Amino acid sequence: MDFLLLDDRANLKLSIIRKLEQHYSFSERKDSLCEQLHISQYLLERSIIEINEDLKRFELINEMELIEQNNEIILFQESQISSSIVEERYLKYSLEFTLLQTIFFNQFTSIKKYGEKQGMSRTVVYKIVDRIRQELAQYDIKLSKTFQLIGNEMIIRQYFSMLYYRIYKDSDELYNQSDILSVNELLSAIRLQCEEATNFYLFKHYVFVMLERVKRKQNYFLPSDFKSADFDKEKFIYQTIERWANHTLQGTNREREVEIRGMLRQLGVYRMEFCDLENVRVKKYASQLKEQFLLYPELMLTGQEFWDSINMTIYQHTFITPLIDLTLRVIDLDFFYERYPLVFDICQTFIYQLKKDEFTFSKKSLFFNLLLVVSQQYDQESEKSTINIHVNFTQGEKYNQFIQSQILIFDSFSINFQPVVHPNTDLIVSDYLPKTTFSARSLIWLAPPRASDWRNFGNEIVEINKKLQLNKKRM
Template identity: 20%
Template sequence: MDIYELLDEEQRYQLFIVRLLDLTIDEYISISKLEELTGQSTFKIKKYIHNINYDLHNNGFDSKVIVQDDVVQLQDIDLKVIKLLQIHYFETSHIFPLMIYLLEGQGTIDGYAQEHFLSTSKAYAARKQLITFFKPLGIKIKKGKFAGDELMIRNSISTIIFEALNGYYCPFSDSINQAAKKVIEFLTFHFDLRLTPTQKGKLKVLTALSLVRCKNDRSLDDSFLSSNKVFQTAELNQLSAYTQVDSDKLVDELSYLLMFLYVEGLLRKADEIEFKFDYFATIDTKSQQISTQILHQVEEKYQIQLPEEISHSYRQRVRQSNRRHAIYSFYTSSFSTNKQIQSVNEVYPVYSEIIWGVIKEHLPKEQQDLNGQMVRFFYDYLFILLDILPPEQVEKPIDVFVDFSQGKEYTKFIIKQIEGFKDLNLAIGDRLTSHTEILVSNCVVPRFKGKQIVWKNPPAPSDWEVFGDSIVQVKKERLLNRDMKRLEDTGE
């Protein structure tokens, strides 16, 4: 699901350009490179850049995209500016506002055209694009109503809204937003919620969408609760009257919101609530298979036996992560480049190799796209594993020795900087030995058999890059040696 398909064509290309330039800030990006990446002409690329600058100026930003000697660069544009520009584009597109209009049941396509000063043909073209966008998700638009699996509709649309507007605000009518605020106050009071701004943003979108669906007779037909005793009748009736949702239906909707809070780990007294997990039966089975396979391969790779508490915790958290994706994706589009993914693979080569392999085995081929589900699952499974089982617990750290001619204090200063790279799993030695794998100095040391890095004084950014590359190379050599030894031991 590419939410940027809900932008008008020019907006989509313009946002692509600024996002790409931000990601590749240290690279040489020319007009011709943008032509190659977008398939657009020089004329159109220059037009898009002109439009970007116009939109930035009109939205009060003293920022611009500049072109110097065919090189395209950002000037005073950071990710905050890009996010706000993105919000502006979704607000002013023809397709995204139509989605909100139809969700709220505000009227017909002809009515939408009149309200938004569009020609009827453009409004119907936007409707066609909306239908095409939702078709692969099994969601149809019939007579201006969204139809299909209700949880799929809510998961998809809440994800679109939160991602498109970056959680900045909820785009529904004031009456819906006020009712949503009342429901959230009810949940906050009864369950002692302590939410961060982003968590509140997610809950508000889900709650508002829940009320919109009820308003259009598309409420849930089942509850995620085994018992309704968690709510008091009098208070429930008051909330029902305010939201204009039947109390029985309201309980089902509240159970949906409580399940969101549960899978996000935001319910402080979750054990006191009797949830039903039938909906997740298939997902839980798949989660068990995936987590068990990852753990087994970690044990095999490192020739270790993991404690049961680590295995249990990993299985439980993978299950929770997959449950969350099943009905509350709320993914943030990472716009991952191959370079970004490669850097993660290089820092955590063993874990990355294992997790990629397992995901490819279990995830359907149609979902194996680098900027979609595959990457999100990879990062989830990797981050959980890194939290539960940091590499330093199973891997020998890389031995590094630092020795600069400027003296002991300067050497200590460099060591402190190197120690800041905690993810690299380094051990800084106090002397040079036969076990030292990397030597960092401003002098060449004769007869040293490991990797020797000679830095400038003080070290330049290129020196740090060489250091990082050397760490990656040592890790690759270790992996190769480990695999060769295992083959020798097994006689394969």
């Protein structure tokens, strides 16, 4: 899905920052950046100027700045900031989000009046509205002639909950003071049973959005395909939310009950007891995933607790956070690919086999969260595959010890150093090729090693680790 609340210029500027951020030296040649981004040098240089102006406007210039030096662009970045923080600022102050926010809070009256207030021409406002319509249309949400949100109420609430969570995280600055007091009152009440309630930021945004929707249109809803595992009215959590709803929400008892159930549903993000793990769709997807596990019996991932976590993850992405991909930042999955190659292959194959209309707006998040669940279980039930390495440089033993200490930086892997080459040696790191190597792989390094030497070493370790995981029983 395209995210249309950031225009092409903002996306280009973010791409420049990310390219530099990912480079180990935080710098890149202009011609190389232009080639990677498919832009002219003029556009690159103009974008650098704009980025620094934006950082000043966002009051981030003391933490991040881009400098041109000869033929290079250098990123100066403090440890308290990243491209993700800059992205949040671009989004928060974008014309599209600002206008959409006025629509959500029912403050948008007409294109003419909005343009006059913001100092924009009607043509500009029409273009912004058009981008917003395109953005919302991806989720089957429409704008009426009077700029009211029309569509599936659950999807509307999900969309704005996820959007506001993406930008504001634990901040409630967006909402009015009376709603803030009301939601904090609810969280204080449920904290007696849910100690972590103060960290339910996604839940908080949902309740804020729900209050706004109810206040504006009393648009109550109950998805026809939804069932919770815990709607017991005798339980403390239900009664606590019910008391809060009775003095907060307008409407009939039936309408309030629907909203209570909607809130309990949202707590399923954090608490398993609010998830229906016996749901037919959950069982179907869990069965498909289990088929992939059966192809790798050496993983031996079993246990009810593990499969409950899998089922909960699937349930959440199906029913509770079906639009969760809206919150995603750029994620680098190389760690999982290198450290858990079999787990990565299993989860990736499962995701690829899903139909286009399955997990349409939560597929990426589902993939990432399955990786987290399965890799944690793998670490609990499996010993790390030990990689045997022989290090021998002509500079002598002290230099060998120095290289070994540097190699131990790769602490995600279990590494054993061997003083001599054995039949079970996996890798030889040296500045010459020893006569006796058996079947070990060899790397020839300069002294001291270059960045390319370390890159080659990392690639070798990844390949050896994958081979060892496939063949657990070393001969």
